[in-house]
Each structure stands twice: as C-alpha cells, then as structure tokens.
Amino acid sequence: MATMKAASELRLGLGGFLRAHRERLSPGDVGLPDTARRRAKGLRREEVAALSGVSVAWYTWLEQGRVDTSRQVLDAVARTLRLDDTAHRHALALAGFAPGEAAAADVPAVVEPGFVDMIDRWSDSPAVVLGPALDLLAWNRAYVDVWPDPAGVPADGRRNLLLLLAGDEAHQRVLSEWEPVVVDLYRQLRSRADRRPGDEGFERLTARLRSARPELDDWWACRSVGDFAPRTVRLTSHRGRTPRSYGMNLLLTPQGPEGAVILVMTPKSLTEPATKDSPSPDAPASGVPRP
Structure with missing residues (x-):
C-alpha cells in the first residue's frame, strides 16, 4: 500500500512539473502562430500532445498523474517543452527511469x-x-x-x-x-x-x-x-x-x-590582492557542532 501511494505521489509530482513547464511556453517558442484569443497562459495541452505525438487524452492523464508513461513518450514531451538537461533528468527520475533516489532530509547529522x-x-x-x-x-x-x-x-x-x-x-x-x-x-x-x-x-x-x-x-x-x-x-x-x-x-x-x-x-586572487588575515582566536578549530 505504501509503495502504491509513493508511486501515485510521484506521478502527481511529474504531472505538476510538466504542467508548470507547459504554462511557461508561448506558441512562438515551439513554432506555432500566436493568437490574441488565448485566455490560458502557456501552451494548450492539445498543442503539447500534437507536437509530442500522443493523444490529447493521454497527455491530459499524464499531467493529472493518472497514468504511467514510457521513456520514449517522456523524451518526446521533454523535447516539446524545451526542458534542459537538468529538468529532463528530473522528469525521468519522477517517472522512475533515472537511477539513484534522493536522500531523505532527516538523515543523521553525522559527518565523516x-x-x-x-x-x-x-x-x-x-x-x-x-x-x-x-x-x-x-x-x-x-x-x-x-x-x-x-x-x-x-x-x-x-x-x-x-x-x-x-x-x-x-x-x-x-x-x-x-x-x-x-x-x-x-x-x-x-x-x-x-x-x-x-x-x-x-x-x-x-x-x-x-x-x-x-x-x-x-x-x-x-x-x-x-x-x-x-x-x-x-x-x-x-x-x-x-x-x-x-x-x-x-x-x-x-x-x-x-x-x-x-x-x-x-x-579570487586575480581580481584583487589577497590579504593574509589570521583566523580569529575565538574561532573553533573545526565546524563539528558542539553539544
């Protein structure tokens, strides 16, 4: 049950991520004519779907977090949305195609x-x-x-x-x-x-x-x-x-x-002369947090 919930939340996260990037693009960014009749910001879902080679219904479900997707489809959507390498890798990670899970925020504060x-x-x-x-x-x-x-x-x-x-x-x-x-x-x-x-x-x-x-x-x-x-x-x-x-x-x-x-x-020693400031005598020898 917990695994299914986590997978559902990742799909929702991917959908929100794609939607946010869709809303940042204008038709001109992807070679489409712009019109004054647009009421919503960004590209329409049907435009992203057509440029990515998928159906409008499928892309809508993808943004809503209702379906899993293939690597091929996600790569096509990433190209349409003009995702840079970092954003593309992030989308793949949310869809389960990138190795390595991010660390939890609450790892013990212990340093080698x-x-x-x-x-x-x-x-x-x-x-x-x-x-x-x-x-x-x-x-x-x-x-x-x-x-x-x-x-x-x-x-x-x-x-x-x-x-x-x-x-x-x-x-x-x-x-x-x-x-x-x-x-x-x-x-x-x-x-x-x-x-x-x-x-x-x-x-x-x-x-x-x-x-x-x-x-x-x-x-x-x-x-x-x-x-x-x-x-x-x-x-x-x-x-x-x-x-x-x-x-x-x-x-x-x-x-x-x-x-x-x-x-x-x-x-940056090339931009100004370096000064030999000695460490303050009250500075700790290292930054290991004190009790």
Whole structure:
C-alpha cells in the first residue's frame, strides 16, 4: 500500500512539473502562430500532445498523474517543452527511469572525520558541509571568519543555509546579493524533494521558508529544478573586513552522509590582492557542532 501511494505521489509530482513547464511556453517558442484569443497562459495541452505525438487524452492523464508513461513518450514531451538537461533528468527520475533516489532530509547529522579534516586544510577558503536539505553539518575555520558561526544557531532545523540566507540579516550583510544564490540553491533542493514526495524534512523546511519570507512565496511554490551554477560573489566579513570576491562552488561529496555536498568559497586572487588575515582566536578549530 505504501509503495502504491509513493508511486501515485510521484506521478502527481511529474504531472505538476510538466504542467508548470507547459504554462511557461508561448506558441512562438515551439513554432506555432500566436493568437490574441488565448485566455490560458502557456501552451494548450492539445498543442503539447500534437507536437509530442500522443493523444490529447493521454497527455491530459499524464499531467493529472493518472497514468504511467514510457521513456520514449517522456523524451518526446521533454523535447516539446524545451526542458534542459537538468529538468529532463528530473522528469525521468519522477517517472522512475533515472537511477539513484534522493536522500531523505532527516538523515543523521553525522559527518565523516575525514571531511572535517579536509575542509579545515582550506585555510583561506570558507567551506561548509551541507546535508540533503542544506542543513549545515560542519564548517571550517575560514567559514566562521567570514560568516556568522553556525554553532550559535539551534540544530533543530534552523541551522539551514537557505533559512539563514533568506531570513537572517547578519548573513545578508555578508552576501548582500543573496537572492540569486537562494533561488539556485532552492532549485537544487527541489530536484531532491520532488523525488521524495511527503518527506517531512523537506516539507518542514519549505514551511519555515514561507514563514520567514512570505512575500517570496512565488519562489517557494516554483516547480523549477536545476544544478547550482558556480559563480563569483562579493562577501563582506561579519568581522568588518574589506569586501572580497570569492568563487562559490557546490561540490558533490564522494562519501559521508548520503546526499551531502560541500559549498566552498575560494578567494579570487586575480581580481584583487589577497590579504593574509589570521583566523580569529575565538574561532573553533573545526565546524563539528558542539553539544
């Protein structure tokens, strides 16, 4: 019974995902003439069905989560909807064609000692190990030299990078242009959350995001998915040092908690002279959360 319910929820998730992408396209995007008589936004279901080589009834059932589909049909629909590689892989995963299930949000917050040792060696590069729901699991000396110390945030779901960037003024002072980073991180999170419908950890996080920033509800309701794109950011240390440019990258970990990633910020020495700031004496030796 539980397996049937999970399969039904995945079908509904796939249907909602396809519908959201259909509604973003205009007829001109797929080579169809546009008319002023359209009342609904985006493409019509019959247009997607015709371009994908399936019946209108079948495509309607697909969006409603009432049928399973073949890989061939889903590939055709993905082409019609102009899904990029990340969105296409996500649709395949929801339909059961992609290997590897996303990790649950509530995995134990335990980090391999080797991870802590590794990021502690990056003395000039702030780095943090993030769990499946982007909870901060471990961080290095350089991280707390730039960002507020995560040890000061209760580890009850609030020690979460998305929550802190979206709702904490101290974090927003470090990264004043936080919005595009949060959007990309949330898109990355959705690709995991959609593959585990009903996961309480992901649902609690989204509820907290909506509570913290209700005016951004369009973000939290968005069905977009994507991989976090490397970027250059300008960080102003919470210790009052001169702003500095960093390259921000999200790295998959080869071991450790399932679904963990490392967010690392590497100083951009080519854009400005590097400064040899010593770690603060009150910074912890490593970011393993204290009891």
